[in-house]
Amino acid sequence: MSKKIYKIGTRGSLLAVTQCTQVKEELEKLTGDQFELEIIKTQGDLITDKPLWQLDGKDFFTKELDEALLTNKVDMVVHSYKDLGSERPQGIKLAAITKRHFAHDILFIKNETIKNLSNKKEFIVGTSSPRRIVNIEAQLSEYLPTDNIKVETKMLRGNVNTRIGKLVDGQYDAIVLALPGIERLAHSEKSLEELKVLLKDLNYMILPQSTFPSAASQGALAIECNEENTELYQKLQLIEDKVTVSEVSRERQAFNGYGGGCHLAVGVNVKRVGDNYIHSHRGKNEDKSISELRLESVSETFKGDKTNAFIGLPLEKVNGESHYIYDEFINKEQSSPISLNEKADFFATSNYCINQLENSRDSINNLWAAGTKTMKQLAKKGFWVNGTSDSLGHDELEILRQSKCIQVMNPKMSLNILTHRDSVSDIGKVIGCYERIETPMSDEYRRKLEQSEVFFWTSFNQYQRFCAQVPSIKDKFHCTGLGKTKQKFDENNIAAKAFIGIEDFKAWLKEE
Template identity: 35%
Template sequence: MTQAIPASSAPRLAIGTRGSPLALWQAYAVRDALAAAFGRAPDTISLEVIRTSGDQIQDRALSEAGGKGLFTKEIEEALLDGRIDLAVHSAKDVATVLPDGLHLAGYLPRADVRDALILAEGAGLSDLPSGARVGTASLRREAQLRRLRPDLQVGLLRGNVQTRLAKVRGGEFQGTLLALAGLTRLGLAHEASAILPLDHFLPAVGQGAVAIECRVADEATNAAIARIACRATGIALAAERAFLAALDGSCRTPIAGLATVEGDIVRLRGLVLSPDGRDAAEADESAPVADAARLGTESGVRLRGSAPARALGL
């Protein structure tokens, strides 16, 4: 059990976050964990809501607008200029290359990594009629969906969780795919018509994990984050993010990856697909936890060498 540090010796902290309900849930979870670790009231740690480019762009896919860094750019600028001490992100939104001087200092314990299927009617993927319109903003989800149901129409659906659910309820789409972790954190797990098995729907790198970013040179904040960081999640994400980086991963290529830790071994499963899901290459490898990042890099390099050109957008 972590011993509380007297409040007088705890660093003053300001957390930067996006303003969506899910982003705020994550930021409050980090705030509350830090407060408990230091034996202080949660409201002594401040939150600053920062609107990002990704929040403002809703009319096109992120791949057309600059990639996943759009959800972190303005928050990272606030970190670099000292307006905030740490930033809280959905790990799957964090680019593989961070600005100089910043790093991911830790993660909260990971939640369920699976995708959930939300339908206007029905209880599973097979209940969607041929030609049904399914909405998603994820190339990974679109490719895996097309791989299983090439007869479906897939359209762009951006916005927060509540917006996407409303568009299914309103009939604009007959279904959508969302992270089960996000639904659960918002008290909306009951909206899931089905939970998609990992054998058919491997998640995005980082899915279900809450990442905490700070300045490399900020010793006090790094020490604070270390008190709440989950070791197993950190090992898994080291493998997954190295895998993504080796594949030159961005929002332009459908890539999935999941690492799990059992004892002293980390197992990494990876997948890269063509946008229509017809071509794919897969990896499934293990290594000692000390070699998690190397496992990710080497697995990504091997997969990049064996993947069909169409699966890499070449």
């Protein structure tokens, strides 16, 4: 069969050309055909002095590409899927959605700005996205290592190079961009060299999806072709990723449910974890605040009594309710602070670990937190935190640490995991910050545990220790978060219903 030549329509920005080149190379490898890029200027590329949501019309980055496709000037086009509206022209067919590795937003900041944060009363962040404006102004101050600072946003347009250049020139204290776009640039040899220059002396914070959800379909590429070209359509299907399709279809459905459009100030992210989908929606819609963090789950159902449920945290660590049972059996005792002098990455798994970092500030390369609560507690202690695994455990952390973009700014180093003494890990060195100490279990407490039918465990070790004292617990209904604890239950073939966290679990307890 003879080699065919196809033309790919693309915008002319560095990012658009880079991501199209990556698609071109993958398709050539899979099909043996030849693919050529055709640069097409769009209205969105030409108008850079106003936010898109202030302009009349729609499809600012797609209209010219649509016309080229419908008139057969090109055979296919590659879009950032978030730029595509829900209504597409007749005759154009969505052929494939590629795998997305990241969907997060990333905040860039100069290292010198971090050092001077305590002297600032205002913190100016560059962005023109309505959802970012709303969520950043409302939430970001809690993640900054300083007190009494007001976060405000200022319009930022232009391509990636221009935006980062404006930060370096001092027009903003920080800027927020889409991590997946920067990541694609970092995976291209030519654009990587440009990034190294642009990102020199910059630091970053990967914004947690649970608080700062990205744009619906951010990070996914959509490939379209003429609906009559069935042969090309079949070839393009080779690079579709089913997991990404399942995530972004849910995001776009939710986004359209809020009204859709580039003016909509609501971030929507959906992430598949095992058989579950985490939905994070946050922003404002028609002056109504949106804040939704929920799990779409196919986990085990429960029809019994939820009244006297066990929650595996000490009462003082949660917003306690008297009829629930809390962990009165295992206390946590902090270790004495030690100095960790070798430069490394650090992962703080709870607030019990913060004490260990006090004498090791100069050794920190990248600092990560297990969840947003620990991330904010670290910020209150004056630490700049680069990101969080968002309560999804070590696996999620390792995905973030693989980012070539962040390795340009901070090379990946050995990882110190700050956790309890009896923990083990295959991704880094465990630094014991506290130990678990069992206390005598009273007969009354034992009776309460025996009567409870639902248990939420915060670690597999906790489950084992309780079962050793009260063996009947093994036959009860077990629940966990989505991270390492759930993974250990699965590995041991113990059924457990997953939740985003304690508050999600407590909301389920109150459901009929």
